[in-house]
Amino acid sequence: MRVLVCVKRVPAPGAKINITEDGQSVDATNLGHTMSPHEECALELAVQLIEAHGGESHVLTLGTAEADEQCRWAASIGISKATLVDAGSMDWDPQRTASAITDSIRSIEEADGGFDVMIFGNESADTGGFQVGVRVSRALGRPMVNAIKGVEVDLEADGKGATLEARRETDNGFEVYQLPMPCAIGVKEGITWPRYPTMRGRLASKKLAVDVAVSDAVPGGQMKVRLNRPEEKVSETVILGHGSEAAPAVVELLKELGLMS
Amino acid sequence: MSVLVVIEHDRDQLADASLEALAFAADVAAQLGVDVEALLIGVDAVSLADECAAHGASTVHHVADASLTDYGPDAYGGAVASAAGVLSPSAIVASGSDRGNEVLAYAAAELDLPFVANCLAVKTADDWEMTRVQWGGSLNEEARLASSMPILSVASHAAEVAEPVTGATATVQTLEVTLPESATATMIQDRIVLSEGVTLATAPVVVGGGRGVGSAEGFEVLEALAAKLGGIVGCSRAVTNNGWRPHADQVGQTGTRIAPQLYIACGISGAIQHWVGAKAAKKILAINTDPAANMVVKADYAVIGDLFDVLPAITDIT
Numbered sequence: 001m002r003v004l005v006c007v008k009r010v011p012a013p014g015a016k017i018n019i020t021e022d023g024q025s026v027d028a029t030n031l032g033h034t035m036s037p038h039e040e041c042a043l044e045l046a047v048q049l050i051e052a053h054g055g056e057s058h059v060l061t062l063g064t065a066e067a068d069e070q071c072r073w074a075a076s077i078g079i080s081k082a083t084l085v086d087a088g089s090m091d092w093d094p095q096r097t098a099s100a101i102t103d104s105i106r107s108i109e110e111a112d113g114g115f116d117v118m119i120f121g122n123e124s125a126d127t128g129g130f131q132v133g134v135r136v137s138r139a140l141g142r143p144m145v146n147a148i149k150g151v152e153v154d155l156e157a158d159g160k161g162a163t164l165e166a167r168r169e170t171d172n173g174f175e176v177y178q179l180p181m182p183c184a185i186g187v188k189e190g191i192t193w194p195r196y197p198t199m200r201g202r203l204a205s206k207k208l209a210v211d212v213a214v215s216d217a218v219p220g221g222q223m224k225v226r227l228n229r230p231e232e233k234v235s236e237t238v239i240l241g242h243g244s245e246a247a248p249a250v251v252e253l254l255k256e257l258g259l260m261s
Numbered sequence: 262m263s264v265l266v267v268i269e270h271d272r273d274q275l276a277d278a279s280l281e282a283l284a285f286a287a288d289v290a291a292q293l294g295v296d297v298e299a300l301l302i303g304v305d306a307v308s309l310a311d312e313c314a315a316h317g318a319s320t321v322h323h324v325a326d327a328s329l330t331d332y333g334p335d336a337y338g339g340a341v342a343s344a345a346g347v348l349s350p351s352a353i354v355a356s357g358s359d360r361g362n363e364v365l366a367y368a369a370a371e372l373d374l375p376f377v378a379n380c381l382a383v384k385t386a387d388d389w390e391m392t393r394v395q396w397g398g399s400l401n402e403e404a405r406l407a408s409s410m411p412i413l414s415v416a417s418h419a420a421e422v423a424e425p426v427t428g429a430t431a432t433v434q435t436l437e438v439t440l441p442e443s444a445t446a447t448m449i450q451d452r453i454v455l456s457e458g459v460t461l462a463t464a465p466v467v468v469g470g471g472r473g474v475g476s477a478e479g480f481e482v483l484e485a486l487a488a489k490l491g492g493i494v495g496c497s498r499a500v501t502n503n504g505w506r507p508h509a510d511q512v513g514q515t516g517t518r519i520a521p522q523l524y525i526a527c528g529i530s531g532a533i534q535h536w537v538g539a540k541a542a543k544k545i546l547a548i549n550t551d552p553a554a555n556m557v558v559k560a561d562y563a564v565i566g567d568l569f570d571v572l573p574a575i576t577d578i579t
Contacts, residue, residue: 013533017399026400037515095375123362123378125514127395127402130357130378130414131366134334138370143446145334146366147359149508167453168359169509170271171460175332176451183446189515190501190508221375225403227395235561237547243566244574250546251578253562257523257544259466259490260579 001055005046007039009067023226038121044192047078075205076197095220098135118184137184146186263298264290265350278356285420314431333448338367343438357414379416397514398537466492473528477505513538527568531556
């Protein structure tokens with residue numbers, strides 16, 4: 001089978017996220033870069049699907065030329081091919097991003113064959129638009145379900161053709177979807193346990209030929225004006241006490257809040 | 262013209278987030294000088310019409326298509342897009358939940374319009390200006406939107422649910438929609454129930470543990486207190502990364518957003534990833550050995566000490 005996984009390079013936040021003076025982006029001076037946590041798990045899922053069913057995996061990213069680092073990370077854990085759509089920016093709006101990714105998938109599929117499964121992160125860690133995967137899947141005419149925490153692929157499901165069972169977590173369990181393949185899913189952190197690259201994987205990733213593409217996708221209707229830090233609730237912390245001696249004060253608080261009688 | 266609110270429900274159980282979406286829509290509608298109307302999808306969902314009216318919807322449009330009894334993102338998104346074509350609303354609003362964002366993404370893709378997710382505030386003008394959530398709530402984005410029909414979801418807890426108007430009855434209008442042929446491929450096929458009772462999202466008390474708990478076994482003292490208070494145990498990302506608790510217990514940007522009456526955060530430093538999932542708690546009590554820990558500084562109440570001394574002492578006298 002052929003599996004595509006889409007990832008985004010984002011700053012790795014620490015305890016506090018600083019904003020650049022012009023308010024246009026996160027000040028990444030003292031931060032490294034990573035990919036969104038959901039997508040680390042998406043990558044692992046792609047590798048696992050190929051291990052289980054055979055075939056080829058492909059990572060696709062859109063951003064700056066530095067996203068080459070994320071492509072090589074993907075290769076180091078076992079992804080075979082990589083495409084970087086060089087947008088010169090990490091800030092394309094969701095419509096433009098989706099349009100560029102759709103075009104790129106079309107050209108990859110023309111050259112290498114169609115993908116059976118496309119995996120996206122549920123939302124990007126930074127801009128959190130919650131839509132690129134759906135827009136891409138819709139444009140390519142493939143069913144897509146987001147917020148997935150469990151997957152099983154059956155390549156010969158009772159004569160129905162290949163099917164992907166996708167599970168979405170609810171308050172008390174899971175909803176189950178049966179998607180006819182080819183299809184797409186947006187996954188959440190926790191669906192897999194990302195592996196660390198082996199030394200051999202790291203060496204192999206250095207030799208990866210990352211295919212760099214450009215896009216003529218036009219901007220959509222949503223425009224960023226600036227970033228702000230939200231006002232934090234200012235609360236003077238009331239210290240109820242130290243160690244076990246504070247227990248009666250905690251019980252008083254529980255009663256006051258109506259949480260015990 | 263109206264602001265059309267897509268009501269989220271699960272087999273006719275109204276999602277509380279929809280009431281926030283109705284409250285948020287009321288503000289947008291007031292700016293535009295139009296009414297709030299609701300869109301109910303599913304044959305039996307019409308039973309929710311009066312509740313929508315009590316929360317401000319002047320008219321309820323009911324899509325009674327038999328194939329839409331259960332949820333499917335393509336079908337629901339298609340129904341919203343089709344309804345938009347018939348009703349031409351000034352704007353479409355839904356809750357910023359898994360389903361709300363997914364349905365609006367599908368509808369926006371179908372209509373080839375922008376979709377702005379997780380808005381906190383909106384100013385209507387020729388180009389709308391909105392404040393929306395970035396980085397899971399750690400940052401806000403001021404955005405401008407050029408669209409013939411703004412489509413937006415409402416960030417969790419961005420609007421206060423209004424007191425319901427008693428005795429309100431809805432004007433219900435049945436709406437015929439055209440669904441995409443692909444709609445059936447993404448319908449829910451089955452449900453697996455793993456637990457009944459309180460959940461992280463609904464528990465009145467959440468007892469959360471972080472790296473300071475030290476091991477999977479260490480959570481027993483948290484479990485004991487949670488059981489006494491009718492609450493539930495949650496944890497930070499460090500805990501799931503260490504394999505001490507399942508990912509389903511994680512509170513944070515990539516886990517569950519909680520809003521209990523009280524969050525008791527034990528041995529949790531308060532990294533951004535965790536804080537954005539916990540900050541909607543009405544009150545926060547931090548139990549930590551470090552008085553300078555971010556969680557202690559941001560909490561309403563704190564006990565300075567070792568959670569293994571403090572928690573059993575509380576459990577003993579509750």
